[in-house]
Amino acid sequence: MIINDAHCHFFSSQFFGTLARQRGTTQTAGEMCGELHWDDPGPADALADRWIAELDVHGVSRVALIASVPGDEVSVAQAVARHPARFVGFFMLDPAAADATDRARRAIDELRLRAICLFPAMHHIPLGDPRIVRVVEIAASRPGVAVFVHCGVLSVGVRAKLGLPSRFDMHLGNPLEVSKLALSFPDVPFIIPHLGAGMFREALMAADTCRNLYLDTSSSNGWIKYAPGLTLDAVFTTAVAVAGPLRLLFGTDSSFFPRGWQKGVYDTQKHIAERAEISAADAALIFGGNFDRLFPAAS
Numbered sequence: 001m002i003i004n005d006a007h008c009h010f011f012s013s014q015f016f017g018t019l020a021r022q023r024g025t026t027q028t029a030g031e032m033c034g035e036l037h038w039d040d041p042g043p044a045d046a047l048a049d050r051w052i053a054e055l056d057v058h059g060v061s062r063v064a065l066i067a068s069v070p071g072d073e074v075s076v077a078q079a080v081a082r083h084p085a086r087f088v089g090f091f092m093l094d095p096a097a098a099d100a101t102d103r104a105r106r107a108i109d110e111l112r113l114r115a116i117c118l119f120p121a122m123h124h125i126p127l128g129d130p131r132i133v134r135v136v137e138i139a140a141s142r143p144g145v146a147v148f149v150h151c152g153v154l155s156v157g158v159r160a161k162l163g164l165p166s167r168f169d170m171h172l173g174n175p176l177e178v179s180k181l182a183l184s185f186p187d188v189p190f191i192i193p194h195l196g197a198g199m200f201r202e203a204l205m206a207a208d209t210c211r212n213l214y215l216d217t218s219s220s221n222g223w224i225k226y227a228p229g230l231t232l233d234a235v236f237t238t239a240v241a242v243a244g245p246l247r248l249l250f251g252t253d254s255s256f257f258p259r260g261w262q263k264g265v266y267d268t269q270k271h272i273a274e275r276a277e278i279s280a281a282d283a284a285l286i287f288g289g290n291f292d293r294l295f296p297a298a299s
């Protein structure tokens with residue numbers, strides 16, 4: 001079975017540089033990683049090669065790499081240009097930034113990235129805001145470009161570890177708001193990560209009513225603790241029943257080295273799929289086929 005991972009973070013040197021600035025220090029990526037007991041990512045090309053070696057170990061075909069701070073599009077673009085058959089570039093965008101639309105256009109048209117990632121709770125911007133609509137219009141006018149919208153509980157592990165404040169406004173990340181956008185832009189694929197990250201019911205309602213809305217299964221989905229008695233098995237069975245096997249995208253939420261690709265997340269979800277008696281054909285879609293359909297490999 002082909003495995004594609006729809007959700008990995010590219011923690012580049014530039015990424016750590018941005019966090020250092022937010023911290024008010026001039027620390028290098030190496031210094032920051034030393035503090036975290038993580039490996040220094042080095043140049044983007046080297047990090048890209050490390051990812052490929054890691055994916056080869058685990059038999060993973062292709063992955064989405066997310067530029068995980070606004071302004072780090074170039075690092076991911078470099079990785080994608082180096083391994084176009086293996087990487088699909090996603091990028092975090094702050095739609096409140098003055099240059100947001102120019103940045104989005106450049107990331108897609110020149111850097112060949114394929115999904116705009118919005119974090120409304122982080123950037124304190126409601127999904128119905130005209131600045132978001134303008135960004136989605138850019139995706140809409142470029143077939144094959146998706147919009148990823150983080151909803152529900154948002155915690156960024158690396159920020160917490162570095163003592164960076166995370167004043168996120170969680171009520172802004174509601175899948176029902178995503179459904180409103182998705183209905184207005186029916187040709188744009190929208191992706192909600194972590195099955196709604198605590199807003200599972202809303203994510204299901206959104207997916208049920210918008211054919212262009214996809215859910216990614218990434219991370220350990222620790223949010224199930226908010227729903228008494230809920231199990232990941234029940235979550236998967238329900239997601240397949242409501243969204244259908246064509247609109248679920250397997251992901252891990254892998255990010256730093258030496259931890260590397262999160263095989264444990266894959267194993268857990270694979271076992272759940274087997275226990276739930278999801279057919280081999282449907283599992284092939286969820287774990288790889290849907291990703292290839294949404295983001296065809298560069299020829």
Ligand SMILES: [Zn+2]
Nearest residue numbers: 007009193253
């Ligand atoms: Zn993530």
